[in-house]
Amino acid sequence: MLSGIPLFPEQASTLAPAVDNLYFFILAVTAFFALLVSALVIYFAIKYRDDTGLKVGAPITGSVPLEIGWSIIPFLVAIVIFVWSTVVFFQIIRPPDQTLEIYSTGKRWMWRFQHADGQREINALHVPLGRPVKVTFTSEDVLHDLYIPAFRVKADAIPGRYSSIWFTATKTGEYHLFCAEYCGTRHSGMIGTVYVMEPNDYQAWLTDGGITGGSMQARGEQLFQQLACTTCHLTNGTGRGPSLSGVFGSTVTLSDGRTVTVDESYVRESILTPQMKLVAGYQPLMPTFQGLVNEEGVMSLIEYVKSLSGSEGTAQARVAPDAAPGAAPVAAPAGAIEQRNEGRTQ
Amino acid sequence: MTTLAAPSPVNYLNVKTTVASWLLTKDHKRIGLMYMIVVTFAFLFGAVFAALIRLELTTPGGDLVSSDTYNRLFTMHGVAMVFFVLIPAVPAILGNMILPLQLGAKDVAFPKINLLSWYIFVVGFLFTIYALVAGGVDTGWTFYPPYSTQGSPSHVAATGLGVFIAGFSSILTGLNFMVTIHRMRAPGLTWFRLPLFVWALYATSLVQILGTPVVAITVLMLFLERVAGLGIFNPALGGDPVLFQHLFWFYSHPAVYIMILPPMGAISEVIACFSRKQVFGYSFVAFSSLAIAVFGFLVWAHHLFVAGISPYSAMVFSFLTYAVAVPSAVKTFNWTATLYRGAIWWKAPMMWVLGFMGLFLVGGLTGLFTASLGVDVHIHDTYFVVAHFHYIMVGGAIMGYFAGLHYWWPKMTGRMYNDMLASLSALLVFVGFNLTFFPQFILGYLGMPRRYHMYPPEFQVLNVMSSAGAMVLGVGYSLTLIYLTYSFFKGAPAGANPWLATGLEWTTQSPPLPENFRETPVVTEGAYEYSKREIKVA
Amino acid sequence: MSGHVSPKSTYYAIFGALMVLTLVTVAVAFINLGSLNFPVAIGIALTKATLVILFFMHVKYSSRLTKMVVGMAFFFLVILLALTMTDYLSRGWFASPRGTAGAGTQVTISPPAPARQGAGETAPSTSPGH
Amino acid sequence: MPDALVAHAADHGHAHAHHPAHQHHFETMEQQAEAATLGMWIFLVTEVMFFGGLFMAYMLYRVWYPEAWAEGSRELDIRLGGLNTVVLIASSLTMAFGVRSAQTGKRMATVNWLLLTMALGLTFLVVKFFEYKHKYDLGHIPGANFHFEGAHADQVQIFLSLYFCMTGLHALHMIIGFGLMSVITWMAWKGRFSPEWYTPVEMSGLYWHFVDIVWIFLFPLLYLVDRAGHYQ
Ligand code: HEA
Ligand code: HEA
Ligand code: CUA
Numbered sequence A: 001m002l003s004g005i006p007l008f009p010e011q012a013s014t015l016a017p018a019v020d021n022l023y024f025f026i027l028a029v030t031a032f033f034a035l036l037v038s039a040l041v042i043y044f045a046i047k048y049r050d051d052t053g054l055k056v057g058a059p060i061t062g063s064v065p066l067e068i069g070w071s072i073i074p075f076l077v078a079i080v081i082f083v084w085s086t087v088v089f090f091q092i093i094r095p096p097d098q099t100l101e102i103y104s105t106g107k108r109w110m111w112r113f114q115h116a117d118g119q120r121e122i123n124a125l126h127v128p129l130g131r132p133v134k135v136t137f138t139s140e141d142v143l144h145d146l147y148i149p150a151f152r153v154k155a156d157a158i159p160g161r162y163s164s165i166w167f168t169a170t171k172t173g174e175y176h177l178f179c180a181e182y183c184g185t186r187h188s189g190m191i192g193t194v195y196v197m198e199p200n201d202y203q204a205w206l207t208d209g210g211i212t213g214g215s216m217q218a219r220g221e222q223l224f225q226q227l228a229c230t231t232c233h234l235t236n237g238t239g240r241g242p243s244l245s246g247v248f249g250s251t252v253t254l255s256d257g258r259t260v261t262v263d264e265s266y267v268r269e270s271i272l273t274p275q276m277k278l279v280a281g282y283q284p285l286m287p288t289f290q291g292l293v294n295e296e297g298v299m300s301l302i303e304y305v306k307s308l309s310g311s312e313g314t315a316q317a318r319v320a321p322d323a324a325p326g327a328a329p330v331a332a333p334a335g336a337i338e339q340r341n342e343g344r345t346q
Numbered sequence B: 001m002t003t004l005a006a007p008s009p010v011n012y013l014n015v016k017t018t019v020a021s022w023l024l025t026k027d028h029k030r031i032g033l034m035y036m037i038v039v040t041f042a043f044l045f046g047a048v049f050a051a052l053i054r055l056e057l058t059t060p061g062g063d064l065v066s067s068d069t070y071n072r073l074f075t076m077h078g079v080a081m082v083f084f085v086l087i088p089a090v091p092a093i094l095g096n097m098i099l100p101l102q103l104g105a106k107d108v109a110f111p112k113i114n115l116l117s118w119y120i121f122v123v124g125f126l127f128t129i130y131a132l133v134a135g136g137v138d139t140g141w142t143f144y145p146p147y148s149t150q151g152s153p154s155h156v157a158a159t160g161l162g163v164f165i166a167g168f169s170s171i172l173t174g175l176n177f178m179v180t181i182h183r184m185r186a187p188g189l190t191w192f193r194l195p196l197f198v199w200a201l202y203a204t205s206l207v208q209i210l211g212t213p214v215v216a217i218t219v220l221m222l223f224l225e226r227v228a229g230l231g232i233f234n235p236a237l238g239g240d241p242v243l244f245q246h247l248f249w250f251y252s253h254p255a256v257y258i259m260i261l262p263p264m265g266a267i268s269e270v271i272a273c274f275s276r277k278q279v280f281g282y283s284f285v286a287f288s289s290l291a292i293a294v295f296g297f298l299v300w301a302h303h304l305f306v307a308g309i310s311p312y313s314a315m316v317f318s319f320l321t322y323a324v325a326v327p328s329a330v331k332t333f334n335w336t337a338t339l340y341r342g343a344i345w346w347k348a349p350m351m352w353v354l355g356f357m358g359l360f361l362v363g364g365l366t367g368l369f370t371a372s373l374g375v376d377v378h379i380h381d382t383y384f385v386v387a388h389f390h391y392i393m394v395g396g397a398i399m400g401y402f403a404g405l406h407y408w409w410p411k412m413t414g415r416m417y418n419d420m421l422a423s424l425s426a427l428l429v430f431v432g433f434n435l436t437f438f439p440q441f442i443l444g445y446l447g448m449p450r451r452y453h454m455y456p457p458e459f460q461v462l463n464v465m466s467s468a469g470a471m472v473l474g475v476g477y478s479l480t481l482i483y484l485t486y487s488f489f490k491g492a493p494a495g496a497n498p499w500l501a502t503g504l505e506w507t508t509q510s511p512p513l514p515e516n517f518r519e520t521p522v523v524t525e526g527a528y529e530y531s532k533r534e535i536k537v538a
Numbered sequence C: 001m002s003g004h005v006s007p008k009s010t011y012y013a014i015f016g017a018l019m020v021l022t023l024v025t026v027a028v029a030f031i032n033l034g035s036l037n038f039p040v041a042i043g044i045a046l047t048k049a050t051l052v053i054l055f056f057m058h059v060k061y062s063s064r065l066t067k068m069v070v071g072m073a074f075f076f077l078v079i080l081l082a083l084t085m086t087d088y089l090s091r092g093w094f095a096s097p098r099g100t101a102g103a104g105t106q107v108t109i110s111p112p113a114p115a116r117q118g119a120g121e122t123a124p125s126t127s128p129g130h
Numbered sequence D: 001m002p003d004a005l006v007a008h009a010a011d012h013g014h015a016h017a018h019h020p021a022h023q024h025h026f027e028t029m030e031q032q033a034e035a036a037t038l039g040m041w042i043f044l045v046t047e048v049m050f051f052g053g054l055f056m057a058y059m060l061y062r063v064w065y066p067e068a069w070a071e072g073s074r075e076l077d078i079r080l081g082g083l084n085t086v087v088l089i090a091s092s093l094t095m096a097f098g099v100r101s102a103q104t105g106k107r108m109a110t111v112n113w114l115l116l117t118m119a120l121g122l123t124f125l126v127v128k129f130f131e132y133k134h135k136y137d138l139g140h141i142p143g144a145n146f147h148f149e150g151a152h153a154d155q156v157q158i159f160l161s162l163y164f165c166m167t168g169l170h171a172l173h174m175i176i177g178f179g180l181m182s183v184i185t186w187m188a189w190k191g192r193f194s195p196e197w198y199t200p201v202e203m204s205g206l207y208w209h210f211v212d213i214v215w216i217f218l219f220p221l222l223y224l225v226d227r228a229g230h231y232q
């Protein structure tokens, strides 16, 4: 990192310049107003100083045109800021189409990450350069907030539902990852490092990280068998439950007439609180799997359900194989990677 | 205005001196002083916590106190400063003191309720002190569930109860002031002859009346959820923790205007007096107070931009936030224009005003960064926000409070303070303040999250600067405390109107009679008719 | 002090109206109006409250200030409810290309489907969104 | 208002016989009564916002969990709720008559109407007590021991939490109103009120009507959700 006094954060994602440009624009506008007003105040205070306390000021009471002027101008300026900010905001929250999917859970006081291929790490996140990455996450206890300053992204992790951030890293290196929502004793220790790697290094890390045990999708499929989901969700739609092929991303009508888009949150809800939203035309037969499957298991199931919606549904962690095979893998710090262990999650 | 008769030897301070005569008083001026004592006490608490926070943050490793202690420090600091210092400071101290005087009334409309609200306030404060002594509370002043309902091992219930109780004190004060302003004005004192401080207090009362009950019920739900296991915000039952945030900020955003509007009113008074001029655009300044109070209710979710609310809703709230910045802009420009061709008397209250102008400006303008959706994603819950609100709350509201305090001090106590020392301490606070909090903007944009006990080492230099500034700031405040205390007992007697100011409060003796005025004054002109008057040395 | 003294008959009439409206609101609750049940219940309650405020509480004969104070209460209550609901009701609108982007629970309100489909049918949800 | 006050001051100067209830810091009785009325109304505004927080929570979860709301609502006894509605509206009527009697200076009538109002209020509270007791017996008190058979037990717990918060707060207001009214009745009995001064009766009247209005909303919101069985 920078030595001396850092004044400005690194720009390491495609979003960073967009946010920073907006920032500098607001800075310019506000500096203008701040300097204008301060200069006038100082000038008047000195120019019209009277230390006797006996003089009176000029009998000026006001001016309607001035009032209107200095209401309208700041308002218009503010509108410009608002529009620009909103554009940038939607850029920040709307991920592009082909993202690399990574799942995460925040738990007091650590971040667990799970790659689609099954690699897991704690308080460390390895991502490839130049590829859009979407991190979908939730919390297992209280509110947390996943924050990567160098990428200018942040979102609260809320128990019971999913949030996400996305970014495309533009610079290799190591960056801070913070928990930005106060969560108790070791809130300030709920930090980690994001490692942005060349694609081939990333590839090497994926294979070399020493973590096997199957992709999330595979794990999801396995859970789908284990938990006997298959008994009801037959692929041909003749089971007691709807077929899950092609469901992800579609719009479903519920029994009370509402419609929902099938996304991560909805699938999660279907698994944990199936009674809350019944698909129209089906009986409330599906049991809850609360307690039988942990957050990571749910995420694996989601990956699997996604994969049933066609090839693009599965997030592929593999990168193009044109990477130089000899590149030295950037090893994750020892201990940062949780060894895959079926029984010990939670 | 009426000429003064010879001052009576009896005033509200010496009319009776037994302890009971204070504790059972219904005199708004005495109640104001009693508030001042409790609030000063709370400020000392808050300041000691602040000093410890800054001391701790001089090193990145978190060496001074444990993480748990640190979390309690900033929580107690925030709770004390917000609920027990800034919300009551100007309305309950200066407002109580001055409002009836400015209206030409003998007292507020409901003097018994006024005393009751002081007692309620003290009880609320005692609960909070209890929580502190019993081990503190560590949720942050915002009490977000599920941490506060399920996670926190600390004394959330007692603190919550304290805040709940103190809320009623604030409600009753607002109610009292509103009725007083409507019903107790002296003959001839029409709405547009009212001093701007009264307008500001009126707007504040509006917020207190409409907002505080919501936070009261919200804290009550939180309390019941914590102690009785009710489930309203509990995600495990399908509850939404974000609902708490909505309800909390429905009050707490308007509450920041409870904190800033009365100081703004005081600033208007002081600027008019020490520029010897009518406030520029009187009616615009008056109505901007109301506009801030009303529109202030429409923007609360700008605290939730990354909390998981709908992005479309975020857009609406961001837009409204920009709209509510405009009345503040109007005020700022009008104050500046008031100085133009004034006869500016460099006395201590005016020095605090000049400090206020500079710091409020920075604080308000950085609100435009946080209100910006795109930028707020990055700076939310970082030191940028910490710097933003300290600039407004300490640089703006506390400076404004001190400006008003120095302005009305001779009226309240009948004594003067050392003007040189007072100006010096205004300067010290201004310099110390900037040293403390400007580096925090940089830290925030660099990405240092708030409520962090330990931080990466590269942030250390800026943090040390900030802590050094806090020391200067602390010296400035300590100085104020010393010379004001000295003045209270030993200061030179002040005449009825040492600043040669307009306004009914200056037509009665200092300190005022127990019943304020010998005869109900009759008002025939606007609030700041300096130009119509020939100013003579008193 | 000279408050307005209403004739007794006014009070009886208002009481009668309140009783009738109570009956209506109970009766209507047992009729399936679909998504209209809630608004109708609220509408009736509002009417009843208005009657009490205007006549029992004498607001009809009170100063403009009192009327404004009453109006203020409802105005700000509506702000609290409506602006908060802007969040909850629009949460479902935002869907990023591959599902939600943190908007959380997906709820959109539209009139309920009148009839249910038979259990054997395939759910009308099988077409992939993209 | 100022002009009125100017005129008033001109009319009377300062010296006119003071009513025993006249407080010294008010210029006139009229000013005092106006201040009291305004104060009371503003207080009621704060009460509206106080309940407002609960209504907000109610509204959100009703939109989110219509089935659970239907299920929870069906747990409540519509006959008891309806009875209480009638009782409370009737008490509003008797309260209005109480105020009217005070306005017209009928001492005994005032006392009697107030007593009747208190009796009705007490009836309401007794009924409420039995409703609560029933809930307690069934284990429907939210918290660690909550126990509910049904498809949406968790969300029904939210419903019942709100039910207890809302009705509990309402009942608390009734109890406070009952206390206020005891004092007022006693004062009326002592003959403290007259057509010139009956502010306390009027104020308690406003308060009582407000409590009635809250119930007017609580009844359909809590007892009448989806009785048509849309979500069965
Ligand atoms: C007295 C207290 C006070 C005041 C008055 C304000 C005033 C404002 N605040 Fe601040 N704020 C706080 C106290 C205050 N705030 C606190 C305590 C927090 C953090 C709480 C926590 O999380 O713990 C906070 C947090 C906060 C946030 C959330 C940040 C986050 O958590 O991510 C936002 C976002 O919009 C915000 C915005 C604003 C705006 C736009 C104003 C505006 O009202 C400012 C208006 C003033 C001006 C704009 C300056 C004068 C104008 C001009 C010179 C003309 C030029 C103007 C234009 C071009 C428009 N504030
Ligand atoms: C009115 C409100 C108010 C006031 C006046 C202050 C005053 C100060 N605050 Fe406060 N602050 C808040 C309201 C306020 N604060 C709130 C609401 C929060 C958020 C809490 C939360 O996150 O929940 C907060 C949080 C907060 C933090 C962030 C903590 C964190 O997120 O981890 C910091 C850090 O620097 C800080 C510092 C200060 C300082 C230095 C002062 C100074 O102005 C104080 C000056 C006084 C002294 C310094 C003490 C007296 C001097 C001496 C005893 C001499 C010796 C001094 C030294 C050795 C340093 N405050
Ligand atoms: Cu996790 Cu803060």
Ligand SMILES: [Cu+2]
Residues within 6 Å of the ligand: B252, B253, B256, B299, B300, B302, B303
């Ligand atoms: Cu705010």
